[in-house]
Amino acid sequence: ACSSKYVLSQMHPMWQGPLAVPGGDRQSPIDIVVRKSIFDSKLKPLVTKYDPHTCQQIWNNGYSFLVEYDDTTDKSTLQGGPLEDKFRLCQFHFHWGETNAWGSEHTVDKKLFPAELHLVHWNSDKYSLFEEAVMEDNGLAVIGVFLKVGKRHEGLQKLVDALPAIRHKDSVVEFNRFDPGCLLPTNTDDYWTYHGSLTTPPLTESVTWIIMKQHIEVSHDQLAVFRSLLFTSAEEDMQKSMVNNFRVQQPLRGRAVRSSFS
Numbered sequence: 351a352c353s354s355k356y357v358l359s360q361m362h363p364m365w366q367g368p369l370a371v372p373g374g375d376r377q378s379p380i381d382i383v384v385r386k387s388i389f390d391s392k393l394k395p396l397v398t399k400y401d402p403h404t405c406q407q408i409w410n411n412g413y414s415f416l417v418e419y420d421d422t423t424d425k426s427t428l429q430g431g432p433l434e435d436k437f438r439l440c441q442f443h444f445h446w447g448e449t450n451a452w453g454s455e456h457t458v459d460k461k462l463f464p465a466e467l468h469l470v471h472w473n474s475d476k477y478s479l480f481e482e483a484v485m486e487d488n489g490l491a492v493i494g495v496f497l498k499v500g501k502r503h504e505g506l507q508k509l510v511d512a513l514p515a516i517r518h519k520d521s522v523v524e525f526n527r528f529d530p531g532c533l534l535p536t537n538t539d540d541y542w543t544y545h546g547s548l549t550t551p552p553l554t555e556s557v558t559w560i561i562m563k564q565h566i567e568v569s570h571d572q573l574a575v576f577r578s579l580l581f582t583s584a585e586e587d588m589q590k591s592m593v594n595n596f597r598v599q600q601p602l603r604g605r606a607v608r609s610s611f612s
């Protein structure tokens with residue numbers, strides 16, 4: 351699966367800083383300036399095929415909570431959109447704030463959202479393992495979906511109900527039959543796409559970002575449960591609430607942001 355403890359253990363609040371990767375000219379996240387995005391008529395609709403039975407576990411990695419999928423076969427895949435190849439779903443996770451005023455990593459014309467969902471996929475046409483793909487510039491594809499506070503999201507509730515069992519860092523529980531497709535907006539044809547990086551260490555510049563124009567809605571109470579998670583493990587005496595787990599925005603460095611809609 352795609353979350354080796356080695357990499358995650360490198361993570362700590364210090365990485366929040368403007369940790370620029372030496373020679374990094376395609377870092378993420380960024381602000382999407384709508385009027386500067388370029389409509390590309392060659393961009394196709396996204397094709398997602400997610401099998402809920404490939405869902406394996408949910409765990410707190412001390413940075414976010416990850417829902418991990420069995421990525422040993424092409425059962426849950428993403429293709430189309432800006433992608434030339436087929437990509438395998440390995441995990442999804444979220445970023446959120448301590449209040450509803452902020453929390454997303456990407457912004458649209460500087461507009462902040464209270465949270466952002468990332469569905470992480472790796473290029474299984476070109477590579478045989480996630481660990482290989484994550485080092486290559488066409489290795490990963492991450493779908494970003496903005497969350498807004500509003501009506502309760504029925505599909506999300508099953509996930510919210512599992513969070514108290516993984517309050518502390520490194521806690522894991524079995525989690526089956528969850529269809530991540532229920533977290534996508536109804537319209538997945540309208541998106542922005544650009545070449546960037548992981549927003550957490552190792553910050554590798556291997557991500558084709560696909561940011562949905564349409565957001566999803568979750569309730570205030572559902573988001574409050576995200577904030578009940580802890581960055582710290584059960585052994586540590588200082589318990590720190592898991593909030594504001596987003597990276598500071600990075601320079602565009604002349605990159606084009608394309609849109610699939612005009």
Ligand SMILES: COc1ccc(N2C[C@H](O)c3cc(S(N)(=O)=O)sc3S2(=O)=O)cc1
Nearest residue numbers: 352353354357468470484492547548549550
């Ligand atoms: C080198 O080994 C590894 C490299 C990366 C990872 N990952 C965990 C990261 O937290 C992380 C952060 C992602 S984000 N916010 O969508 O840019 S995607 C992602 S990950 O699942 O690829 C695991 C092992």
Ligand SMILES: [Zn+2]
Nearest residue numbers: 443445468549
């Ligand atoms: Zn993320």
